[in-house]
Amino acid sequence: MLNCDQLLGLATTLLKIDSTNVACSLSRLAKGLNNNNYLLVVGEARYLVKEYRAHMPVDALFQQQRLSLKNITTNPIAWHTKAQVAVFDYWPGQVYRGQEWARFLPLLLDVHQSFRPKKHSKQDWSIDLTQEFQRIVFNDERESKAVAQALLRLNDFPDYTAYCHNDLVIENLLCDGESLRMIDFEFAGFNDVYFDLAALAVSLQLAESEAMRMLRAYHEFDAGSPKANEEKLKVYRYLYIVLCKHWYLTRGHTREATQLDMQLHLWS
Structure with a gap:
């Protein structure tokens, strides 16, 4: 440094x-x-x-x-x-504190449609969730098994890969009163768009019904997308929360980890 x-x-x-x-x-x-x-x-x-x-x-x-x-x-x-x-x-926006997901969908869709992966190829800038979870040392055997089951469940859903932000924590969503920005693309790369949608739902602290409205609206924006899959969003939301929770815990940010853990049990 x-x-x-x-x-x-x-x-x-x-x-x-x-x-x-x-x-x-x-x-x-x-x-x-x-x-x-x-x-x-x-x-x-x-x-x-x-x-x-x-x-x-x-x-x-x-x-x-x-x-x-x-x-x-x-x-x-x-x-x-x-x-x-x-x-x-420098952009003088502040961390967005609302829940108006509709304002962010056009930005998110623009990100997802900005770079298309080559057919049958995900090696460039790709995110491998299985590898990410292999880095975590679980102290709770039940959580470890639940994560393994969730990762297996991803194989049941159709893939929807695009260029994703991959780190849509609330601190990376800014607003200056009118305009919005997504910042810190440090972890951006090809991933399933449901990872970003799950992150947005968690960061905006959306109730389950509201998150499903956001999901349906996203698919209506993207006419070429697969059919909206509510179960897939639930699985990605679970994995996103657990992944972020352990990221915070390993760095000593227990307050942020606790807030995520509280969200984990709010959906059915």
Whole structure:
């Protein structure tokens, strides 16, 4: 990790700004559980500087640039792969606190339809849920068996693969009062769209009946999609909650894990 001065120097270099001729400042933002985020002020302009702790999502950054042209997300202007640092346009939205799923469906559909996987090929930017759960050490044997059964059940449903965000936690859904953005495409890749739909239902804390309305509306938007499958959404919702719960627990974020666990039992 770079110190503040090094990060400021790298960020202004990436932006091709001569920091000796304009006032620049860098301050840490109290947001982001997975990475370090900073606000860069250059004169009257503002930027978001992100320092990745784990991996540098170069492929996702290229795709996010394209998605930003449609006002789906914020634009990653430039990045340094070795230093694992990227500079984004700053967007002054706040975490969305409502439950109006209909506002997000057009954005989500645009993401899903933006890049189509090659036929019979899912190797590029793909998410393998079985591998993700193999990384988890379960202390509860009943939960371990329930996860294994849920993963097997996925084989009973028709596949609906598309380019997905894969991390639609509430902190990645922003609103400035009118416009919306989905941010942090770090884990974006090909996956079943029901994973994103389940994540949206969980993040917006939708009741089961409301989530099924959202599911039907999504399929009505996408005329070429398979028939809406309520059982499939329930299975993906269960797997999403368990996966996120353990992600939070391994990082010491017990409050977030507890909130997810409370949601787990609200549906039939």
